[in-house]
Amino acid sequence: MTHRITLLTRSIRRASASTLSFALLSGIAVTASFAQAQDVATTAERQVSFAIPAGPLDQVLGQFGRQAGIPVSTNATLTAGKSSPGLQGEFSVEQGFARILGGTGLTVLRQADGSYLLLESAKDDAALELGATSISGRTLGQATEGSGSYAATATSIGTKLVSSPRQTPQSVTVVTRQRMDDQNMQRFEDIALYTPGLTLRKTGGERPEFYARGAAIDNIMIDGLPIAYDSDTLGTSTLAMFDSVQVLRGASGMMVGAGNPSGTLNLVRKRPTVDPRLVISASAGRWDAYRTELDISGKLDENGHVRGRFVGSYQDQNTFVDAYENKRQLFYGITEVDLSPDTTLTLGAYLNREDNPGADWNGLPSQVDGSFFAFSRSARTAPDWTYWNKKNRSAFVEVEQRFDNDWKLRLNTTWLRGDLEMLGGSLYTDENNDFHLNIGRYTYEHTQKSGDIYATGPVELFGATHELVVGASLRRDDTDDGPGGPAINADVIIDPTAFDPNSVGKPGFDYNWSRYGREEQSSLYATGRFNLRDDLHLILGSRLDWYAYEQTTHSGAYTFGDDYKVTREYTPYAGLIHDLDDTYSVYASWTRIFRPQSALDAGGSLLEPVTGTNHEIGVKAEYFGGALNASAALFQLNQENLAKSLPAGLCSPGVASCSEASGEVRTRGIELELSGELAPGWQAIAGYTYAGAEYTKSSDSAQRGDRFDSDTPYNLLKLSTTYRLPGELQKWTVGGGFRTQSSTYTSFGVKQGGYSLTDLMVGYRWNATWQAQANLNNAFDKRYYQSISNSWGANIFGEPRNLMFSVRYSPDL
Structure with a gap:
């Protein structure tokens, strides 16, 4: 060690x-x-x-x-x-x-x-x-709504044990409701843009992906229940229904089971309140952006044993890209019923629809040598009749039973259906480096079902009180995609710099493609926090997973597929926290996660899963009774068993291609973060991340020691702050944000230097009922690419300077 x-x-x-x-x-x-x-x-x-x-x-x-x-x-x-x-x-x-x-x-x-x-x-x-x-x-004591703070007092994202950020032995950031409101966050993308250690990449205008520590985040959670993050079908403009977002960086196997060692996001829903509450807001901004939101909550019977809440929002706007619009709507309802003083039933559902006329399939191309074309930021290289429409429907049921011995039994279930309807256009290059227009029309239907049951409470052992969580979970993801297919005779040669989106008519389509699949995962887990002394705490966890996956794709006359399974995959967790005093703690943690792979060995058997192991040491602090949190961490993450291709001659008869599990990638880095109230009325969050990923073993020996995931910046610095002015100016709040990152490049020769962005904010509160706010994003109108890719793919500009005005009405009921 x-x-x-x-x-x-x-x-x-x-x-x-x-x-x-x-x-x-x-x-x-x-x-x-x-x-x-x-x-x-x-x-x-x-x-x-x-x-x-x-x-x-x-x-x-x-x-x-x-x-x-x-x-x-x-x-x-x-x-x-x-x-x-x-x-x-x-x-x-x-x-x-x-x-x-x-x-x-x-x-x-x-x-x-x-x-x-x-x-x-x-x-x-x-x-x-x-x-x-x-x-x-x-x-679970994790609500941040109404706190007015950028600091969270509790989280359960690492182990399901509810604790303060200081007592969580991994890197955790909580985006509170106050931060969301101050920075006018409306989409998942905004969380990635403003959270330390996270980066946002897109493979299309409506396909955002989040990265941390050199890997994509492929699982998120809603109130602690994991779901697969599918950028194709999952709507991302649902932040209005959430109280906060907890972000864990590093391996999260104890919470999600199978996945990448990047981390996860836990979206904490807004809950009903006993006191009546009404919030109505409206906003307007550049590109004819209009948005309204309604949030109403209160008790539904005289005694408050039945409580309800409804959140609705509607958005209609153009974008900075020609002929590209967003029309989005969200309806969320939740009811809590006290069946007895010790039993609570929660029922809820939401509908989210995102219609995006003019959305592109990929993005802008680059030249074959990797250099950028001289595009304007409003340019498009897809016909103006394209679209990318998503519809999500979800329902959930929770039951909580509380016992006299401070134990609690909790059942959490959810059903989520994601539908996609798309008609897209993108470019590709042939052997002569000529650009062609590719057009396709596809439908996706993804249905996820998840259930989790666990018991948690105190245990007495060796004269001390400890905490224990024991549970089981089940997840299933069904895929029923299609029909879909390419356009008939649509691959004409075009000039990207002179493309006219109105010049291409809608072609006919050959609906020769479909895909069916199922992913299942069942798990048993247990975690304990053992108080070895008043100032020394040991967290131990274990998880067993049974995982199975199968998929069949039909494309024209061809049918192909993958299937694999993992039995009793073991995930350990260990963390040690030493409280130096009432303010500072030092910690060390070690945990893993696994990701099954479909590659075969020379004999035709599946390779062992890829494993991601996270080592982390750090120091955390709480100031002003928890109003201000600080942390510093060193981490190392190892991905092992990556498939390394073998020569065809080494494969057994009947095995078309084979590999060995010998590839490795190592990520080392540092994370520094400060969040909360620095002084009365002064809220801030500041975070710096260095994460350097490199090959330690590779299928190409020349790659050893080279940079891995080079299109993610190694250095990230993010700052956000607001300050409520004192004295006679106390009705005014001013603030802003600053983000800077180092250079990135792709294996296709596309490069982008480091860049910095500045945002500004000002708010005015007439009284406790009315307040107004203005947010100026990209104040200096920096021209940059949000994502870079290759000569035919997802090079996507970041938003130009834009201003948004908001008004909020919240009467005292």
Whole structure:
């Protein structure tokens, strides 16, 4: 282990920018630590001087806790739609709470550790009772809505054990609802653009893909339940229905089973609230972009035992590409029913439709030598009658049973249907390097079914209390694609620089293509957090997976397919966390993930799955009672058993091609991140990532030591911040973002130098009901390619400068 860490450390030193970035973020962390040491309110009786302006209750409580130097536990269910007059002057903690919470129907309960828990007020003065507010536990304490913060207090993305980011021994980022609103995030692509360590690539205008640590993210989760990420059919404009997005970088086998060692995204749904809530927003921007959104929530019976929420959004806009439009709509509904004080049933569904007239199949071509044509950013090389339309329908059922011994049993199931209708055009080159127009028309139908059941709770062992999760899951993905096929006699020679999208008429099609497939995975897993000492925690996990895949494709007179299975594939997890004090922790973790492959060995048997092993060490910190999180990590990721082709003469009779599992890729890097409130009213997130992937063994010996995944930048720096102005200007909020990345290139000779982008934001709140916001993206109108590929493929421009105005109405009901 020492030898590995030494090698890892040496490799990190090769990144010249890493030292500067580490010093920058460390300096901020030291400053925050010093500021924390100046907090003067240490007891409930001490008088503290407060200067907190009026505003939403969640934000006022957050500032109160930080100025008083006390942790305050709240959730969006209780604070949604409530405001507070703020607090000015000297008060004790109890006096301050009384003034801030006056007339809200809420109170606080002081805990043994000195923290305060926000509760609904008792019906009489004799006792406090939780009543319907106990539903906060069913969101696993991970809701960020209403917090006004860029920092999350809890996550379960790594192991299903709910813990703070500081107690999670892997690199984790949480994109809170406040960040989504401030940066006007509406699509999954926006998460990738603004999250440290993630990069966005596209193989077409409506086919975004996310990458981390040298590999594509091929699984995402919704409320902890994995689904396959399919960029062809899965709609990506559904962020309106989510409270937050948790991002894990590195191997995620304990959560998703089979997949790439890149990481995963956990999308946390918005949940019903007891208090009535209404939010209506509208926005307008460049390219005739118009969007409206409705979010309404509240109790559906007198006692709050039945609660519901509905979110709807509609968007209609052109894009910067000629004759390319987006028409998108989302309808999401969820109901929670308390069947008993200890049993809750949740039912929900959503419909998402994305019609994209004019969407391209791939993107713009480059010249054969890899250099770029002198295209304008509005150029297209596909006919203007193309389209790429998606429709997603999903339903889910959850049941949670709580027991007197603090154990909980949870069942989570979902059904997701993704449909695609596309008519596309793209270019390709022949042996003479002439460009031809390729046209195709296809339909896809992908149906995913997932179920997960687990029990979690405390266990007593050797005089200490530990936590345990035991569960089982089942996933199935059915593919029924087609009919589809190419156009008849459509491959005419064209000049990409003089292409007229109106000059090509719709041809006839030969519907000679179809595809059928099924992917199944069943799993057993267990994870435990063992408190070896008050300051030392060991996390151990194990998972067994049974995986099977089969697919048959028909194309004209040809039929071909793949099928393979894996039995009892074992995935381990180990993490150790040492709390240095109340602020800092150091950690080390090791885990794996597997990905089955269809390649055959010389005897005709399937090769062993590709494995991805993640080693990580780091330090994490919490400042101001968790309002500000910081982390620094060193990691090494090894992908092993990659197929290496063998000469045909070594293959057994009847085996057309064969391979051996000997290819390896190693990724080494560093990640630094800071997120949360640096000072009252100042929210920020800053992250730097260096991830260098190279071949250690390859099918081509000349590749050994060469860069792997070269179209992903090795260096990424992302900053986002907002600041609410003080004093008489407190109704104004200003902010912005900055992103910069190093150069990239592809094996086809296409290259792009590093580039930087700047975004700006300003907001104005008239009162607790009305607020307005303006977001200026790519403020300096940088011309760059979001994705690069090859001479016939997905070279796709990033968006030019654009301005979006938004208005939000949220009355106090």
